[in-house]
Amino acid sequence: MATQIPSRLSFAGVVRPGNTIEARWIAGHPMESGLRVDDSGRKIDRNVITQIRVSLNGKVILDVEPGTGMSSNPYLAFPITVPAEGGSVQVDWLDDAGNRGVVQQLLLLEK
């Protein structure tokens, strides 16, 4: 059964061409380090997000390889310069267990 891992993407700041806004991404991922054992002493398999790829209008603008040092429910904030025509931001991620996730958010231009 594929576990449902929710993720969210939101923007802070005025979405206007040329403006730099902050994009915030958060995922409900356990980020299991592989160093812990369960109640019966068995090692829990490592399962962390190994790759986060952010693209703006289809072009990769940020590539992150997080490791075991990142906490569960990882949070990532990064600046984005809003292009003249607006567009959309997409975050793709991949973890050790082979789960993938994608979340997309439109840059709705403000007047």
Place this chain on the structure above:
Amino acid sequence: MIASSGVVDWFFEPFGFNISSKRTSLAASCGAALATPFFGFIAAVLWATVLTVCPCTLALAQGQASQARPAWPNSNRLSGSAFLTPGLLKLQADEANSPIALWLDKGRAAWADNSQSASCQSCHNSPQSLHSSVPNYPRLVPRAGGQLALINLEDQILQCRTRNLKPPAGTVPREPPRLEDDDILSLSALLHDSARGQPINVQPTREQMETWSARLAAGAALFATRLGRINLACVHCHEQNIGQQMRIDVISPGHPTGFPVYRMSWQKIGSLDRRLRACYSGVQAVIPPPGAPELRDLELFLKVRANGMPLEGSSIRR
């Protein structure tokens, strides 16, 4: 250190009847006069006695009361959110990026998930439809053999899912749901979120009065029982030392208004059941299993103690 008037005092507090000589508590018992004629009568007599016979005592008691809790006015009715750091309050208020939003997302997905013959949605429509019954838990429900079981909202969700969700024919059955499952907790978070602002209202029905009172008394007794190697009872912190520092935290009155909580040290959402078990662990007592009857007794007492306080939806705690 807060002046305490002892065990008797907090035991009667849930009924709006406080037999200490402080002016505030007497005013509270006069408030209860409308609801409970018997207590009201006694309270009115006491109140009249204090007013007419011993005004000096009243003045003295007032003086003591104002000295006792200078920094935390009305601290016995404060929600746990009042004790959060500014950073955590900011995170809690951020509905887009707080981790609670993730659990609400999970809850919405689980609510609508109809991969197992039925979904919450197919019977209850929207979570909003249950907002008025959420503040009534824990409640007594009949069981086979005429027994009454005390269940909280998570038990109810578990029971509902165990009874109604059947795997489709020809598929491998999933593991039966357990109390601490993500699905159960996220659904509980979703329902508590829909009941945000509703006052906690835990009352017995007339037929259940006897069992209910017995369970409440058991919970109240547990609240005052010293436990574990640390040998502390709940009252020692959550009644007598509210507002005091314990290690890095400030002690709250322990009102369960923000459950299920996202605790930073758990890095996930947990129920009141788990929080109480963490208290058992904190005082180095034998930890009861999830769903143990004594945990439900204690939860009943805590909810009755917080009757009238608004539910706050899922909250963040340290």
